[in-house]
Amino acid sequence: MLDFHGIVFAYRTAPALGELVSYRTAASLPFCGRYRLIDFSLSSLMNAGIRDVGVIMQRDYQSLLDHLGSGKPWDMSRKSRGLRILPPFGLPEYHKGDYAGTMEALNAVAAYVRDIPQQHVVLLLGDLAANIDLSPILEQHLRVGAPITAICSEHTPRSARNRYVADENGFVKSARYDVQGEGEGYASLEGYVIEKQTLLSMMARADERNEYRFHRGGIDDYLAGGGKMALAIHRGYAEIIRSVDDYYSASRDMLAPAKRREMFPQERPVRTKSQEGVSTYYGENASVSGSLVADNCIIEGELKDCILFSGVRVGKGAKLENCILFRDTVVGDGARLNAVIADKRCKIAPDTVLTGSEKLPIVIGKGKSL
Amino acid sequence: MKKTCIAMLLAGGQGSRLYALTQHAAKPSVPFGGKYRIIDFPLSNCANSGIDTVGVLTQYRPLQLNSYIGNGQPWDLDVAEGGAYILPPYLGANEQGSWFTGTANAIYQNISFIEHYNPENVLILSGDHIYKMNYAKMLREHIEKDAACTISVLQVSMEEATRFGIMNLGADGYVCKFEEKPKQPKSDLASMGVYIFNWPKLRQYLIEDEADPNSSKDFGKNIIPKMLAAGEKLWPYRFDGYWRDVGTITSLWDANMDMLSTTQINLFDPAWPIASRSAVCPPHYTGKDACIVHSIVTEGCEIDGDVENSVLSSSVRVEKGAKVLYSVLMPGAVGEEGATVEYAIIGENTVIGRGAHVGAQPDGSEGWGVATCGPDLHIRPGASVPASAMIYTSEEV
Numbered sequence: 001m002l003d004f005h006g007i008v009f010a011y012r013t014a015p016a017l018g019e020l021v022s023y024r025t026a027a028s029l030p031f032c033g034r035y036r037l038i039d040f041s042l043s044s045l046m047n048a049g050i051r052d053v054g055v056i057m058q059r060d061y062q063s064l065l066d067h068l069g070s071g072k073p074w075d076m077s078r079k080s081r082g083l084r085i086l087p088p089f090g091l092p093e094y095h096k097g098d099y100a101g102t103m104e105a106l107n108a109v110a111a112y113v114r115d116i117p118q119q120h121v122v123l124l125l126g127d128l129a130a131n132i133d134l135s136p137i138l139e140q141h142l143r144v145g146a147p148i149t150a151i152c153s154e155h156t157p158r159s160a161r162n163r164y165v166a167d168e169n170g171f172v173k174s175a176r177y178d179v180q181g182e183g184e185g186y187a188s189l190e191g192y193v194i195e196k197q198t199l200l201s202m203m204a205r206a207d208e209r210n211e212y213r214f215h216r217g218g219i220d221d222y223l224a225g226g227g228k229m230a231l232a233i234h235r236g237y238a239e240i241i242r243s244v245d246d247y248y249s250a251s252r253d254m255l256a257p258a259k260r261r262e263m264f265p266q267e268r269p270v271r272t273k274s275q276e277g278v279s280t281y282y283g284e285n286a287s288v289s290g291s292l293v294a295d296n297c298i299i300e301g302e303l304k305d306c307i308l309f310s311g312v313r314v315g316k317g318a319k320l321e322n323c324i325l326f327r328d329t330v331v332g333d334g335a336r337l338n339a340v341i342a343d344k345r346c347k348i349a350p351d352t353v354l355t356g357s358e359k360l361p362i363v364i365g366k367g368k369s370l
Numbered sequence: 371m372k373k374t375c376i377a378m379l380l381a382g383g384q385g386s387r388l389y390a391l392t393q394h395a396a397k398p399s400v401p402f403g404g405k406y407r408i409i410d411f412p413l414s415n416c417a418n419s420g421i422d423t424v425g426v427l428t429q430y431r432p433l434q435l436n437s438y439i440g441n442g443q444p445w446d447l448d449v450a451e452g453g454a455y456i457l458p459p460y461l462g463a464n465e466q467g468s469w470f471t472g473t474a475n476a477i478y479q480n481i482s483f484i485e486h487y488n489p490e491n492v493l494i495l496s497g498d499h500i501y502k503m504n505y506a507k508m509l510r511e512h513i514e515k516d517a518a519c520t521i522s523v524l525q526v527s528m529e530e531a532t533r534f535g536i537m538n539l540g541a542d543g544y545v546c547k548f549e550e551k552p553k554q555p556k557s558d559l560a561s562m563g564v565y566i567f568n569w570p571k572l573r574q575y576l577i578e579d580e581a582d583p584n585s586s587k588d589f590g591k592n593i594i595p596k597m598l599a600a601g602e603k604l605w606p607y608r609f610d611g612y613w614r615d616v617g618t619i620t621s622l623w624d625a626n627m628d629m630l631s632t633t634q635i636n637l638f639d640p641a642w643p644i645a646s647r648s649a650v651c652p653p654h655y656t657g658k659d660a661c662i663v664h665s666i667v668t669e670g671c672e673i674d675g676d677v678e679n680s681v682l683s684s685s686v687r688v689e690k691g692a693k694v695l696y697s698v699l700m701p702g703a704v705g706e707e708g709a710t711v712e713y714a715i716i717g718e719n720t721v722i723g724r725g726a727h728v729g730a731q732p733d734g735s736e737g738w739g740v741a742t743c744g745p746d747l748h749i750r751p752g753a754s755v756p757a758s759a760m761i762y763t764s765e766e767v
Binding site: 033034257272274276279282286289290291293296307309 | 403404405444629630632637638643644645648649650652653654655656657658659660661662663664665666667668669677681682683
């Protein structure tokens, strides 16, 4: 049996995602035409053979619950354990606000963490768009023997803010927090492989010191105490989705074949909840280029550089460029949309003209009619 | 536990008239209409009609079909008291049992399976028809009419009637005569090969028919005529929706082309979903130079060429400069750069090499027909596959 357990953080939702997260968490944000962001972390765990996974959530998680179900798509619907949904159940009564940090989120489900039967835990973000090949990382973790291995990225994702600098032996010698852009060391993807006992003592220390931020409360204290942390480098595509801008540009990255192949390598498929479906139909006057289109759509108009989720209808003579349309959105005949993100079940009236810009796409909230 | 009705799906046919397409797989598992395999239609109809117990009788190249059906989960048939069961022929004690010798014999050999559910009625289905049908309505009529057997019938033209099993009705509306492919049809009601039998009665006829050495153990040829001769009540259930037998290359191609129009059969109807088991693939991608017109395209496809009037299953690749016209491309098929595929059916994972040409436009000649390439082939670059060709191996061209 594999000695690793997964924990995915789906409690945090960056406010800069605006209307896109007004009724869902970032982890359940639709991505790349048919997925939710959390599918990538769950699939990374699944493809490494990890079946026991806890998903920590705090609020607005109905959409996430719908999506995860019993965990079946990721082979995590097991006789014992498998996928566990972890809403706050250990939080003090007086605590009504958001988790003050990852350490508080973990402490809120401390009983669950204590009961983990495996020796090591893989912590991953629910709002990370990356297909991480965890198997060699887990192997490295066991081989190197440091209690913590931090997963970093070869390139610097737009929203990455933390960097780790390694010494010549590959162990972290310093950490830089809240830095934007490139710099010394490697950008952290905030994924960690950590010995369960180390994690528990970090959680206890954070509680004692009332410092719940993962880095300042956990990692710093651990490193200061002489703890060893190794680095593992992920070389494929990776973005952390913390704003509409992140979301829009990461989505558009998926239109580039090379980046898409890094996200969807044949040997490590990304699983998601299955959908009933019909193939997509293109009409007599349809035209399409540079786009990703899911099943169940009916396209009668023109698409250029768009991403369409399942069930979208594009009317005759409609012209769409640089748009992302979520499930079941209907675009009327003759509408012209540029740089628009339309949430689920929006209705765009015929001949509507909407022009956003690539820097500032127009976001239309769920179910709105225009 | 007693069920009102369970279904038995005859999926054991060899499908020999689909030639290369069924050389490795049974006919019901042949891909159809982009997302589907043929068997998705009867299985989804069962689930949508509230029939949750389906025995699937397989015998010919069952491997692919077995793994496809699995526990029936994609069709919501994975229920506690029932489900989808694969029923292959088997040898019992004393080496009793054999390959299924006919449709009726296939059911006869599975009497013990049916007895386990002890149903009042048994629905008999074929695994090679494309249609959406509410069997619950048919069952209601069957019970109302107190029939021993209800046969689903479709009105056809008198010319077509010579190709079907035809039901002649008496003044009371019940079936009085059944004629298999009559030269001079007296009625235009054709049997669709969908039957509901009262189970105790069917059981009795199956046992009697099995003992008859002159019987070919077939529902149409033996069981139905014997029931009529014995004066049983046989009721025709009239179905007026879309229904196609896809047992030949031409009919399979035709029915696929029908999927391009929602006026023939509407698969977008949320009230009657046709479900399928499919690997999760990313949405299909269309490159800068792609052109897709009047076609259906499925997830996982990568299109950089021209696609017109065609049906593309999942993970099909059409490279730059390749043309796909009036064709059916099954999962994983590839048209390499500059290849042309027209009026053709391309089997699963078959690669049409650079600049190769498969099929031809109809030219009005007698010999014209849809060209077919079997699964897992590699048609070498520059090769030419003429109209009506049937390609089994990569070496043929």
